[in-house]
Amino acid sequence: MADRYDYSHAARREKLISIIRSILLWILAVGGAIALAYFLVHFGLAKTTVDASMAPTLDDGDRILVDRVRYKIFKPKRNDVIVFCQDSDPDRKDAFYNVKRIVGLPGETVQIKNGGVFINGEEMTEAVNVDRIMIAGLATYEVKLGDDEYFVLGDSRNSSEDSRYASIGNIKKSEIVGYAWIRLNRFSFVNNLNRK
Numbered sequence: 001m002a003d004r005y006d007y008s009h010a011a012r013r014e015k016l017i018s019i020i021r022s023i024l025l026w027i028l029a030v031g032g033a034i035a036l037a038y039f040l041v042h043f044g045l046a047k048t049t050v051d052a053s054m055a056p057t058l059d060d061g062d063r064i065l066v067d068r069v070r071y072k073i074f075k076p077k078r079n080d081v082i083v084f085c086q087d088s089d090p091d092r093k094d095a096f097y098n099v100k101r102i103v104g105l106p107g108e109t110v111q112i113k114n115g116g117v118f119i120n121g122e123e124m125t126e127a128v129n130v131d132r133i134m135i136a137g138l139a140t141y142e143v144k145l146g147d148d149e150y151f152v153l154g155d156s157r158n159s160s161e162d163s164r165y166a167s168i169g170n171i172k173k174s175e176i177v178g179y180a181w182i183r184l185n186r187f188s189f190v191n192n193l194n195r196k
Contacts, residue, residue, distance in 0.1 A: 044069045046177060047184070048083055048097040053154030053161065057081070057128060057194040058099065063185050066097075068178040076102055076150060076173070079127040081180040081190050084152070084171050099180055100162050101128070104151025106173075110143045112136035112164065117153070128194045133157045137164030148173040155194065 046068055052060040058081075066083045076082060080102045087096060103117050103124060104110035110119060115132030117124045117139075135158065143163075145151060149170040154160025162168050180190040 046083070046097075048099065050099045053156050053159065054081070054099055054101075055156045057101075057155045058180075058183065058190065061185075062183050064099065064180050064190055065182040065184055066178040067181040070179040070181075071173075071176055076105075076176060076179075078102055078105055078124075079191075082150075082152065082171075083177045083180055084175045085177050086168070086171075086175050097177060098152075098168070100152035100154050100160070100171075102150050103153050104143070104145050104163070106145055106147050106149055108145050108151075110139055110145065110151040110163075111141065112139040127196060128155060129196060130155050130157050135164070138166065138169070139164050143170070145170055146172075150176070 044067070046066040048064060048066060050058040050060065050062045050064060054062075058064070064083075081099065082102055083097050083099050085097050104119060108119050109121070110117065111121075112118070112133050113136065115134070117126075117133070139151075143151060149172055151163045152168075152171050153162045153164070163170055182188070183190055183193070
């Protein structure tokens with residue numbers, strides 16, 4: 001019975017190396033998970049609260065999670081709900097985030113007439129349920145978007161301060177914080193809400 005526990009020096013050393021390797025792998029896995037979580041919280045994700053301008057898709061006070069990585073890989077698309085900040089430092093604690101839907105893409109012309117949105121002279125088919133637009137604002141005439149500019153509208157088309165107004169205007173790519181990803185208070189994916 002005593003022979004079962006009588007290890008040679010080489011066997012004990014191999015067992016010790018195996019234990020140390022397992023501990024190091026465990027430490028690396030935990031450290032990697034902590035580093036990934038830190039990256040996601042501080043650089044990959046953000047949270048913001050929505051105002052009434054995105055109704056009926058999002059309600060006033062809805063809290064959303066913002067994917068800050070998506071647009072570092074992919075280009076923003078028409079109908080994406082985005083979060084943008086026109087502050088010079090969007091990471092400041094008191095920076096104001098806006099939540100709107102992209103309707104016009106870089107290089108396009110946008111005009112609002114007869115209550116509809118026209119892209120390059122053709123009326124856009126809305127992907128979501130929205131009202132006809134009563135006030136065209138700056139888009140009464142064609143608005144030509146630059147190579148890095150987007151035209152955004154709130155889904156509450158008649159009570160939203162958006163690209164139709166000089167206070168917001170066209171949104172530059174550098175002002176986009178990220179993709180409105182998940183509504184937290186009533187869990188759902190933001191860009192799947194209010195679809196036709």
